[in-house]
Amino acid sequence: MNGTTLSIKTLLAQAVQTLATDSAQLDAEVLLAACLGKPRSHLHAWPERCVGAEQQAQFLAWLQRRTAGEPVAHLTGRREFWSLDLTVTVDTLIPRPETESMVALALEKIPDDRSAHIADLGTGTGAIALAIASERPNAEILATDISARALAVATQNAQRLELRNVQFVAGSWCVPLTDRLFDFILSNPPYIADADPHLQAGDVRHEPRSALAAGPQGLDDLQRLVRCAAGHLAGNGWLIVEHGYDQGDRVRQLFTGSGYRDISDHMDDAGISRVTMGRK
Ligand SMILES: C[S@@+](CC[C@H](N)C(=O)[O-])C[C@H]1O[C@@H](n2cnc3c(N)ncnc32)[C@H](O)[C@@H]1O
Secondary structure, rough: OOOOOOOEEEEEEEHHHHHHOHHHHHHHHHHHHHOOOOOOOHHHHHHOOOOOHHHHHHHHHHHHOOOOOOOOHHHHHEEEEEEEEEEOOOOOOOOOHHHHHHHHHHHHOOOOOOOOEEEOOOOOHHHHHHHHHHHHHOOEEEEEEEOOHHHHHHHHHHHOOOOOOOEEEEEEOOOOHHOOOEEEEEEEOOOOOOOOHHHHHHHHHOOHHHHEEOOOOOOHHHHHHHHHHHHHHHEEEEEEEOOOOOOHHHHHHHHHHOEEEEEEEEEOOOOOOEEEEEEE
């Protein structure tokens, strides 16, 4: 690509060739739409429109960085989750579509006609807490993270989205819950095994390791939080956690060992075992 003014259609076609990955079309569209400050639908509505020199230069710079492996969400600083436009930084996990399955499962249980006390442990960008807050304005939500930097991003997301029913507190797993009891405790904790090669591959290598890795089998944090959450659930309160595709049996055992009942495992939209829940 050179310095001449090109149309949206031409820029996208050239970018897809440059990127040459499975996600090339989507990546190129997300990046170009962000450069233009427009939704992706704009690209399809106005394919012949010329892109200004400054925006084109920005797009080419991002394309180079994407080719070098940086995640699209780190370039744009944004990721959509549950239709919420979230700020994402190098200090936060990039929210995943599979976590939306967990939000959907939790919403089936959380009442919409009365208040509920809810905790989201390890909130990252605030994805789970803010999705629930947007759907359940009467809920009182406490969102925690051990990373003060992640929590700052989550707080900023809540303010920008004007979701006022979420409080943010720093600390490890159940420590920030003090002596409070909750109707629902939700968490998508780190659950990748320390030696898993996926940690060194693709977009994942650009995300904080502390948001991803959890001991030799990836179960260290799940073990801690399944245990401690039992002491912070009100009667009949639910613990709902996300886990790895092959961890369902072990997580179920953790729930049983900590005295939960009505334990069930659920698949995400891709048909992969992903969420376990149980009640006190
Ligand atoms: C897999 S990320 C999930 C982030 C967000 N909930 C999401 O679904 O996009 C796990 C999060 O747990 C946080 N975390 C790691 N260890 C923690 C601990 N001991 N106590 C609380 N949060 C922790 C990380 O900082 C990270 O934000």
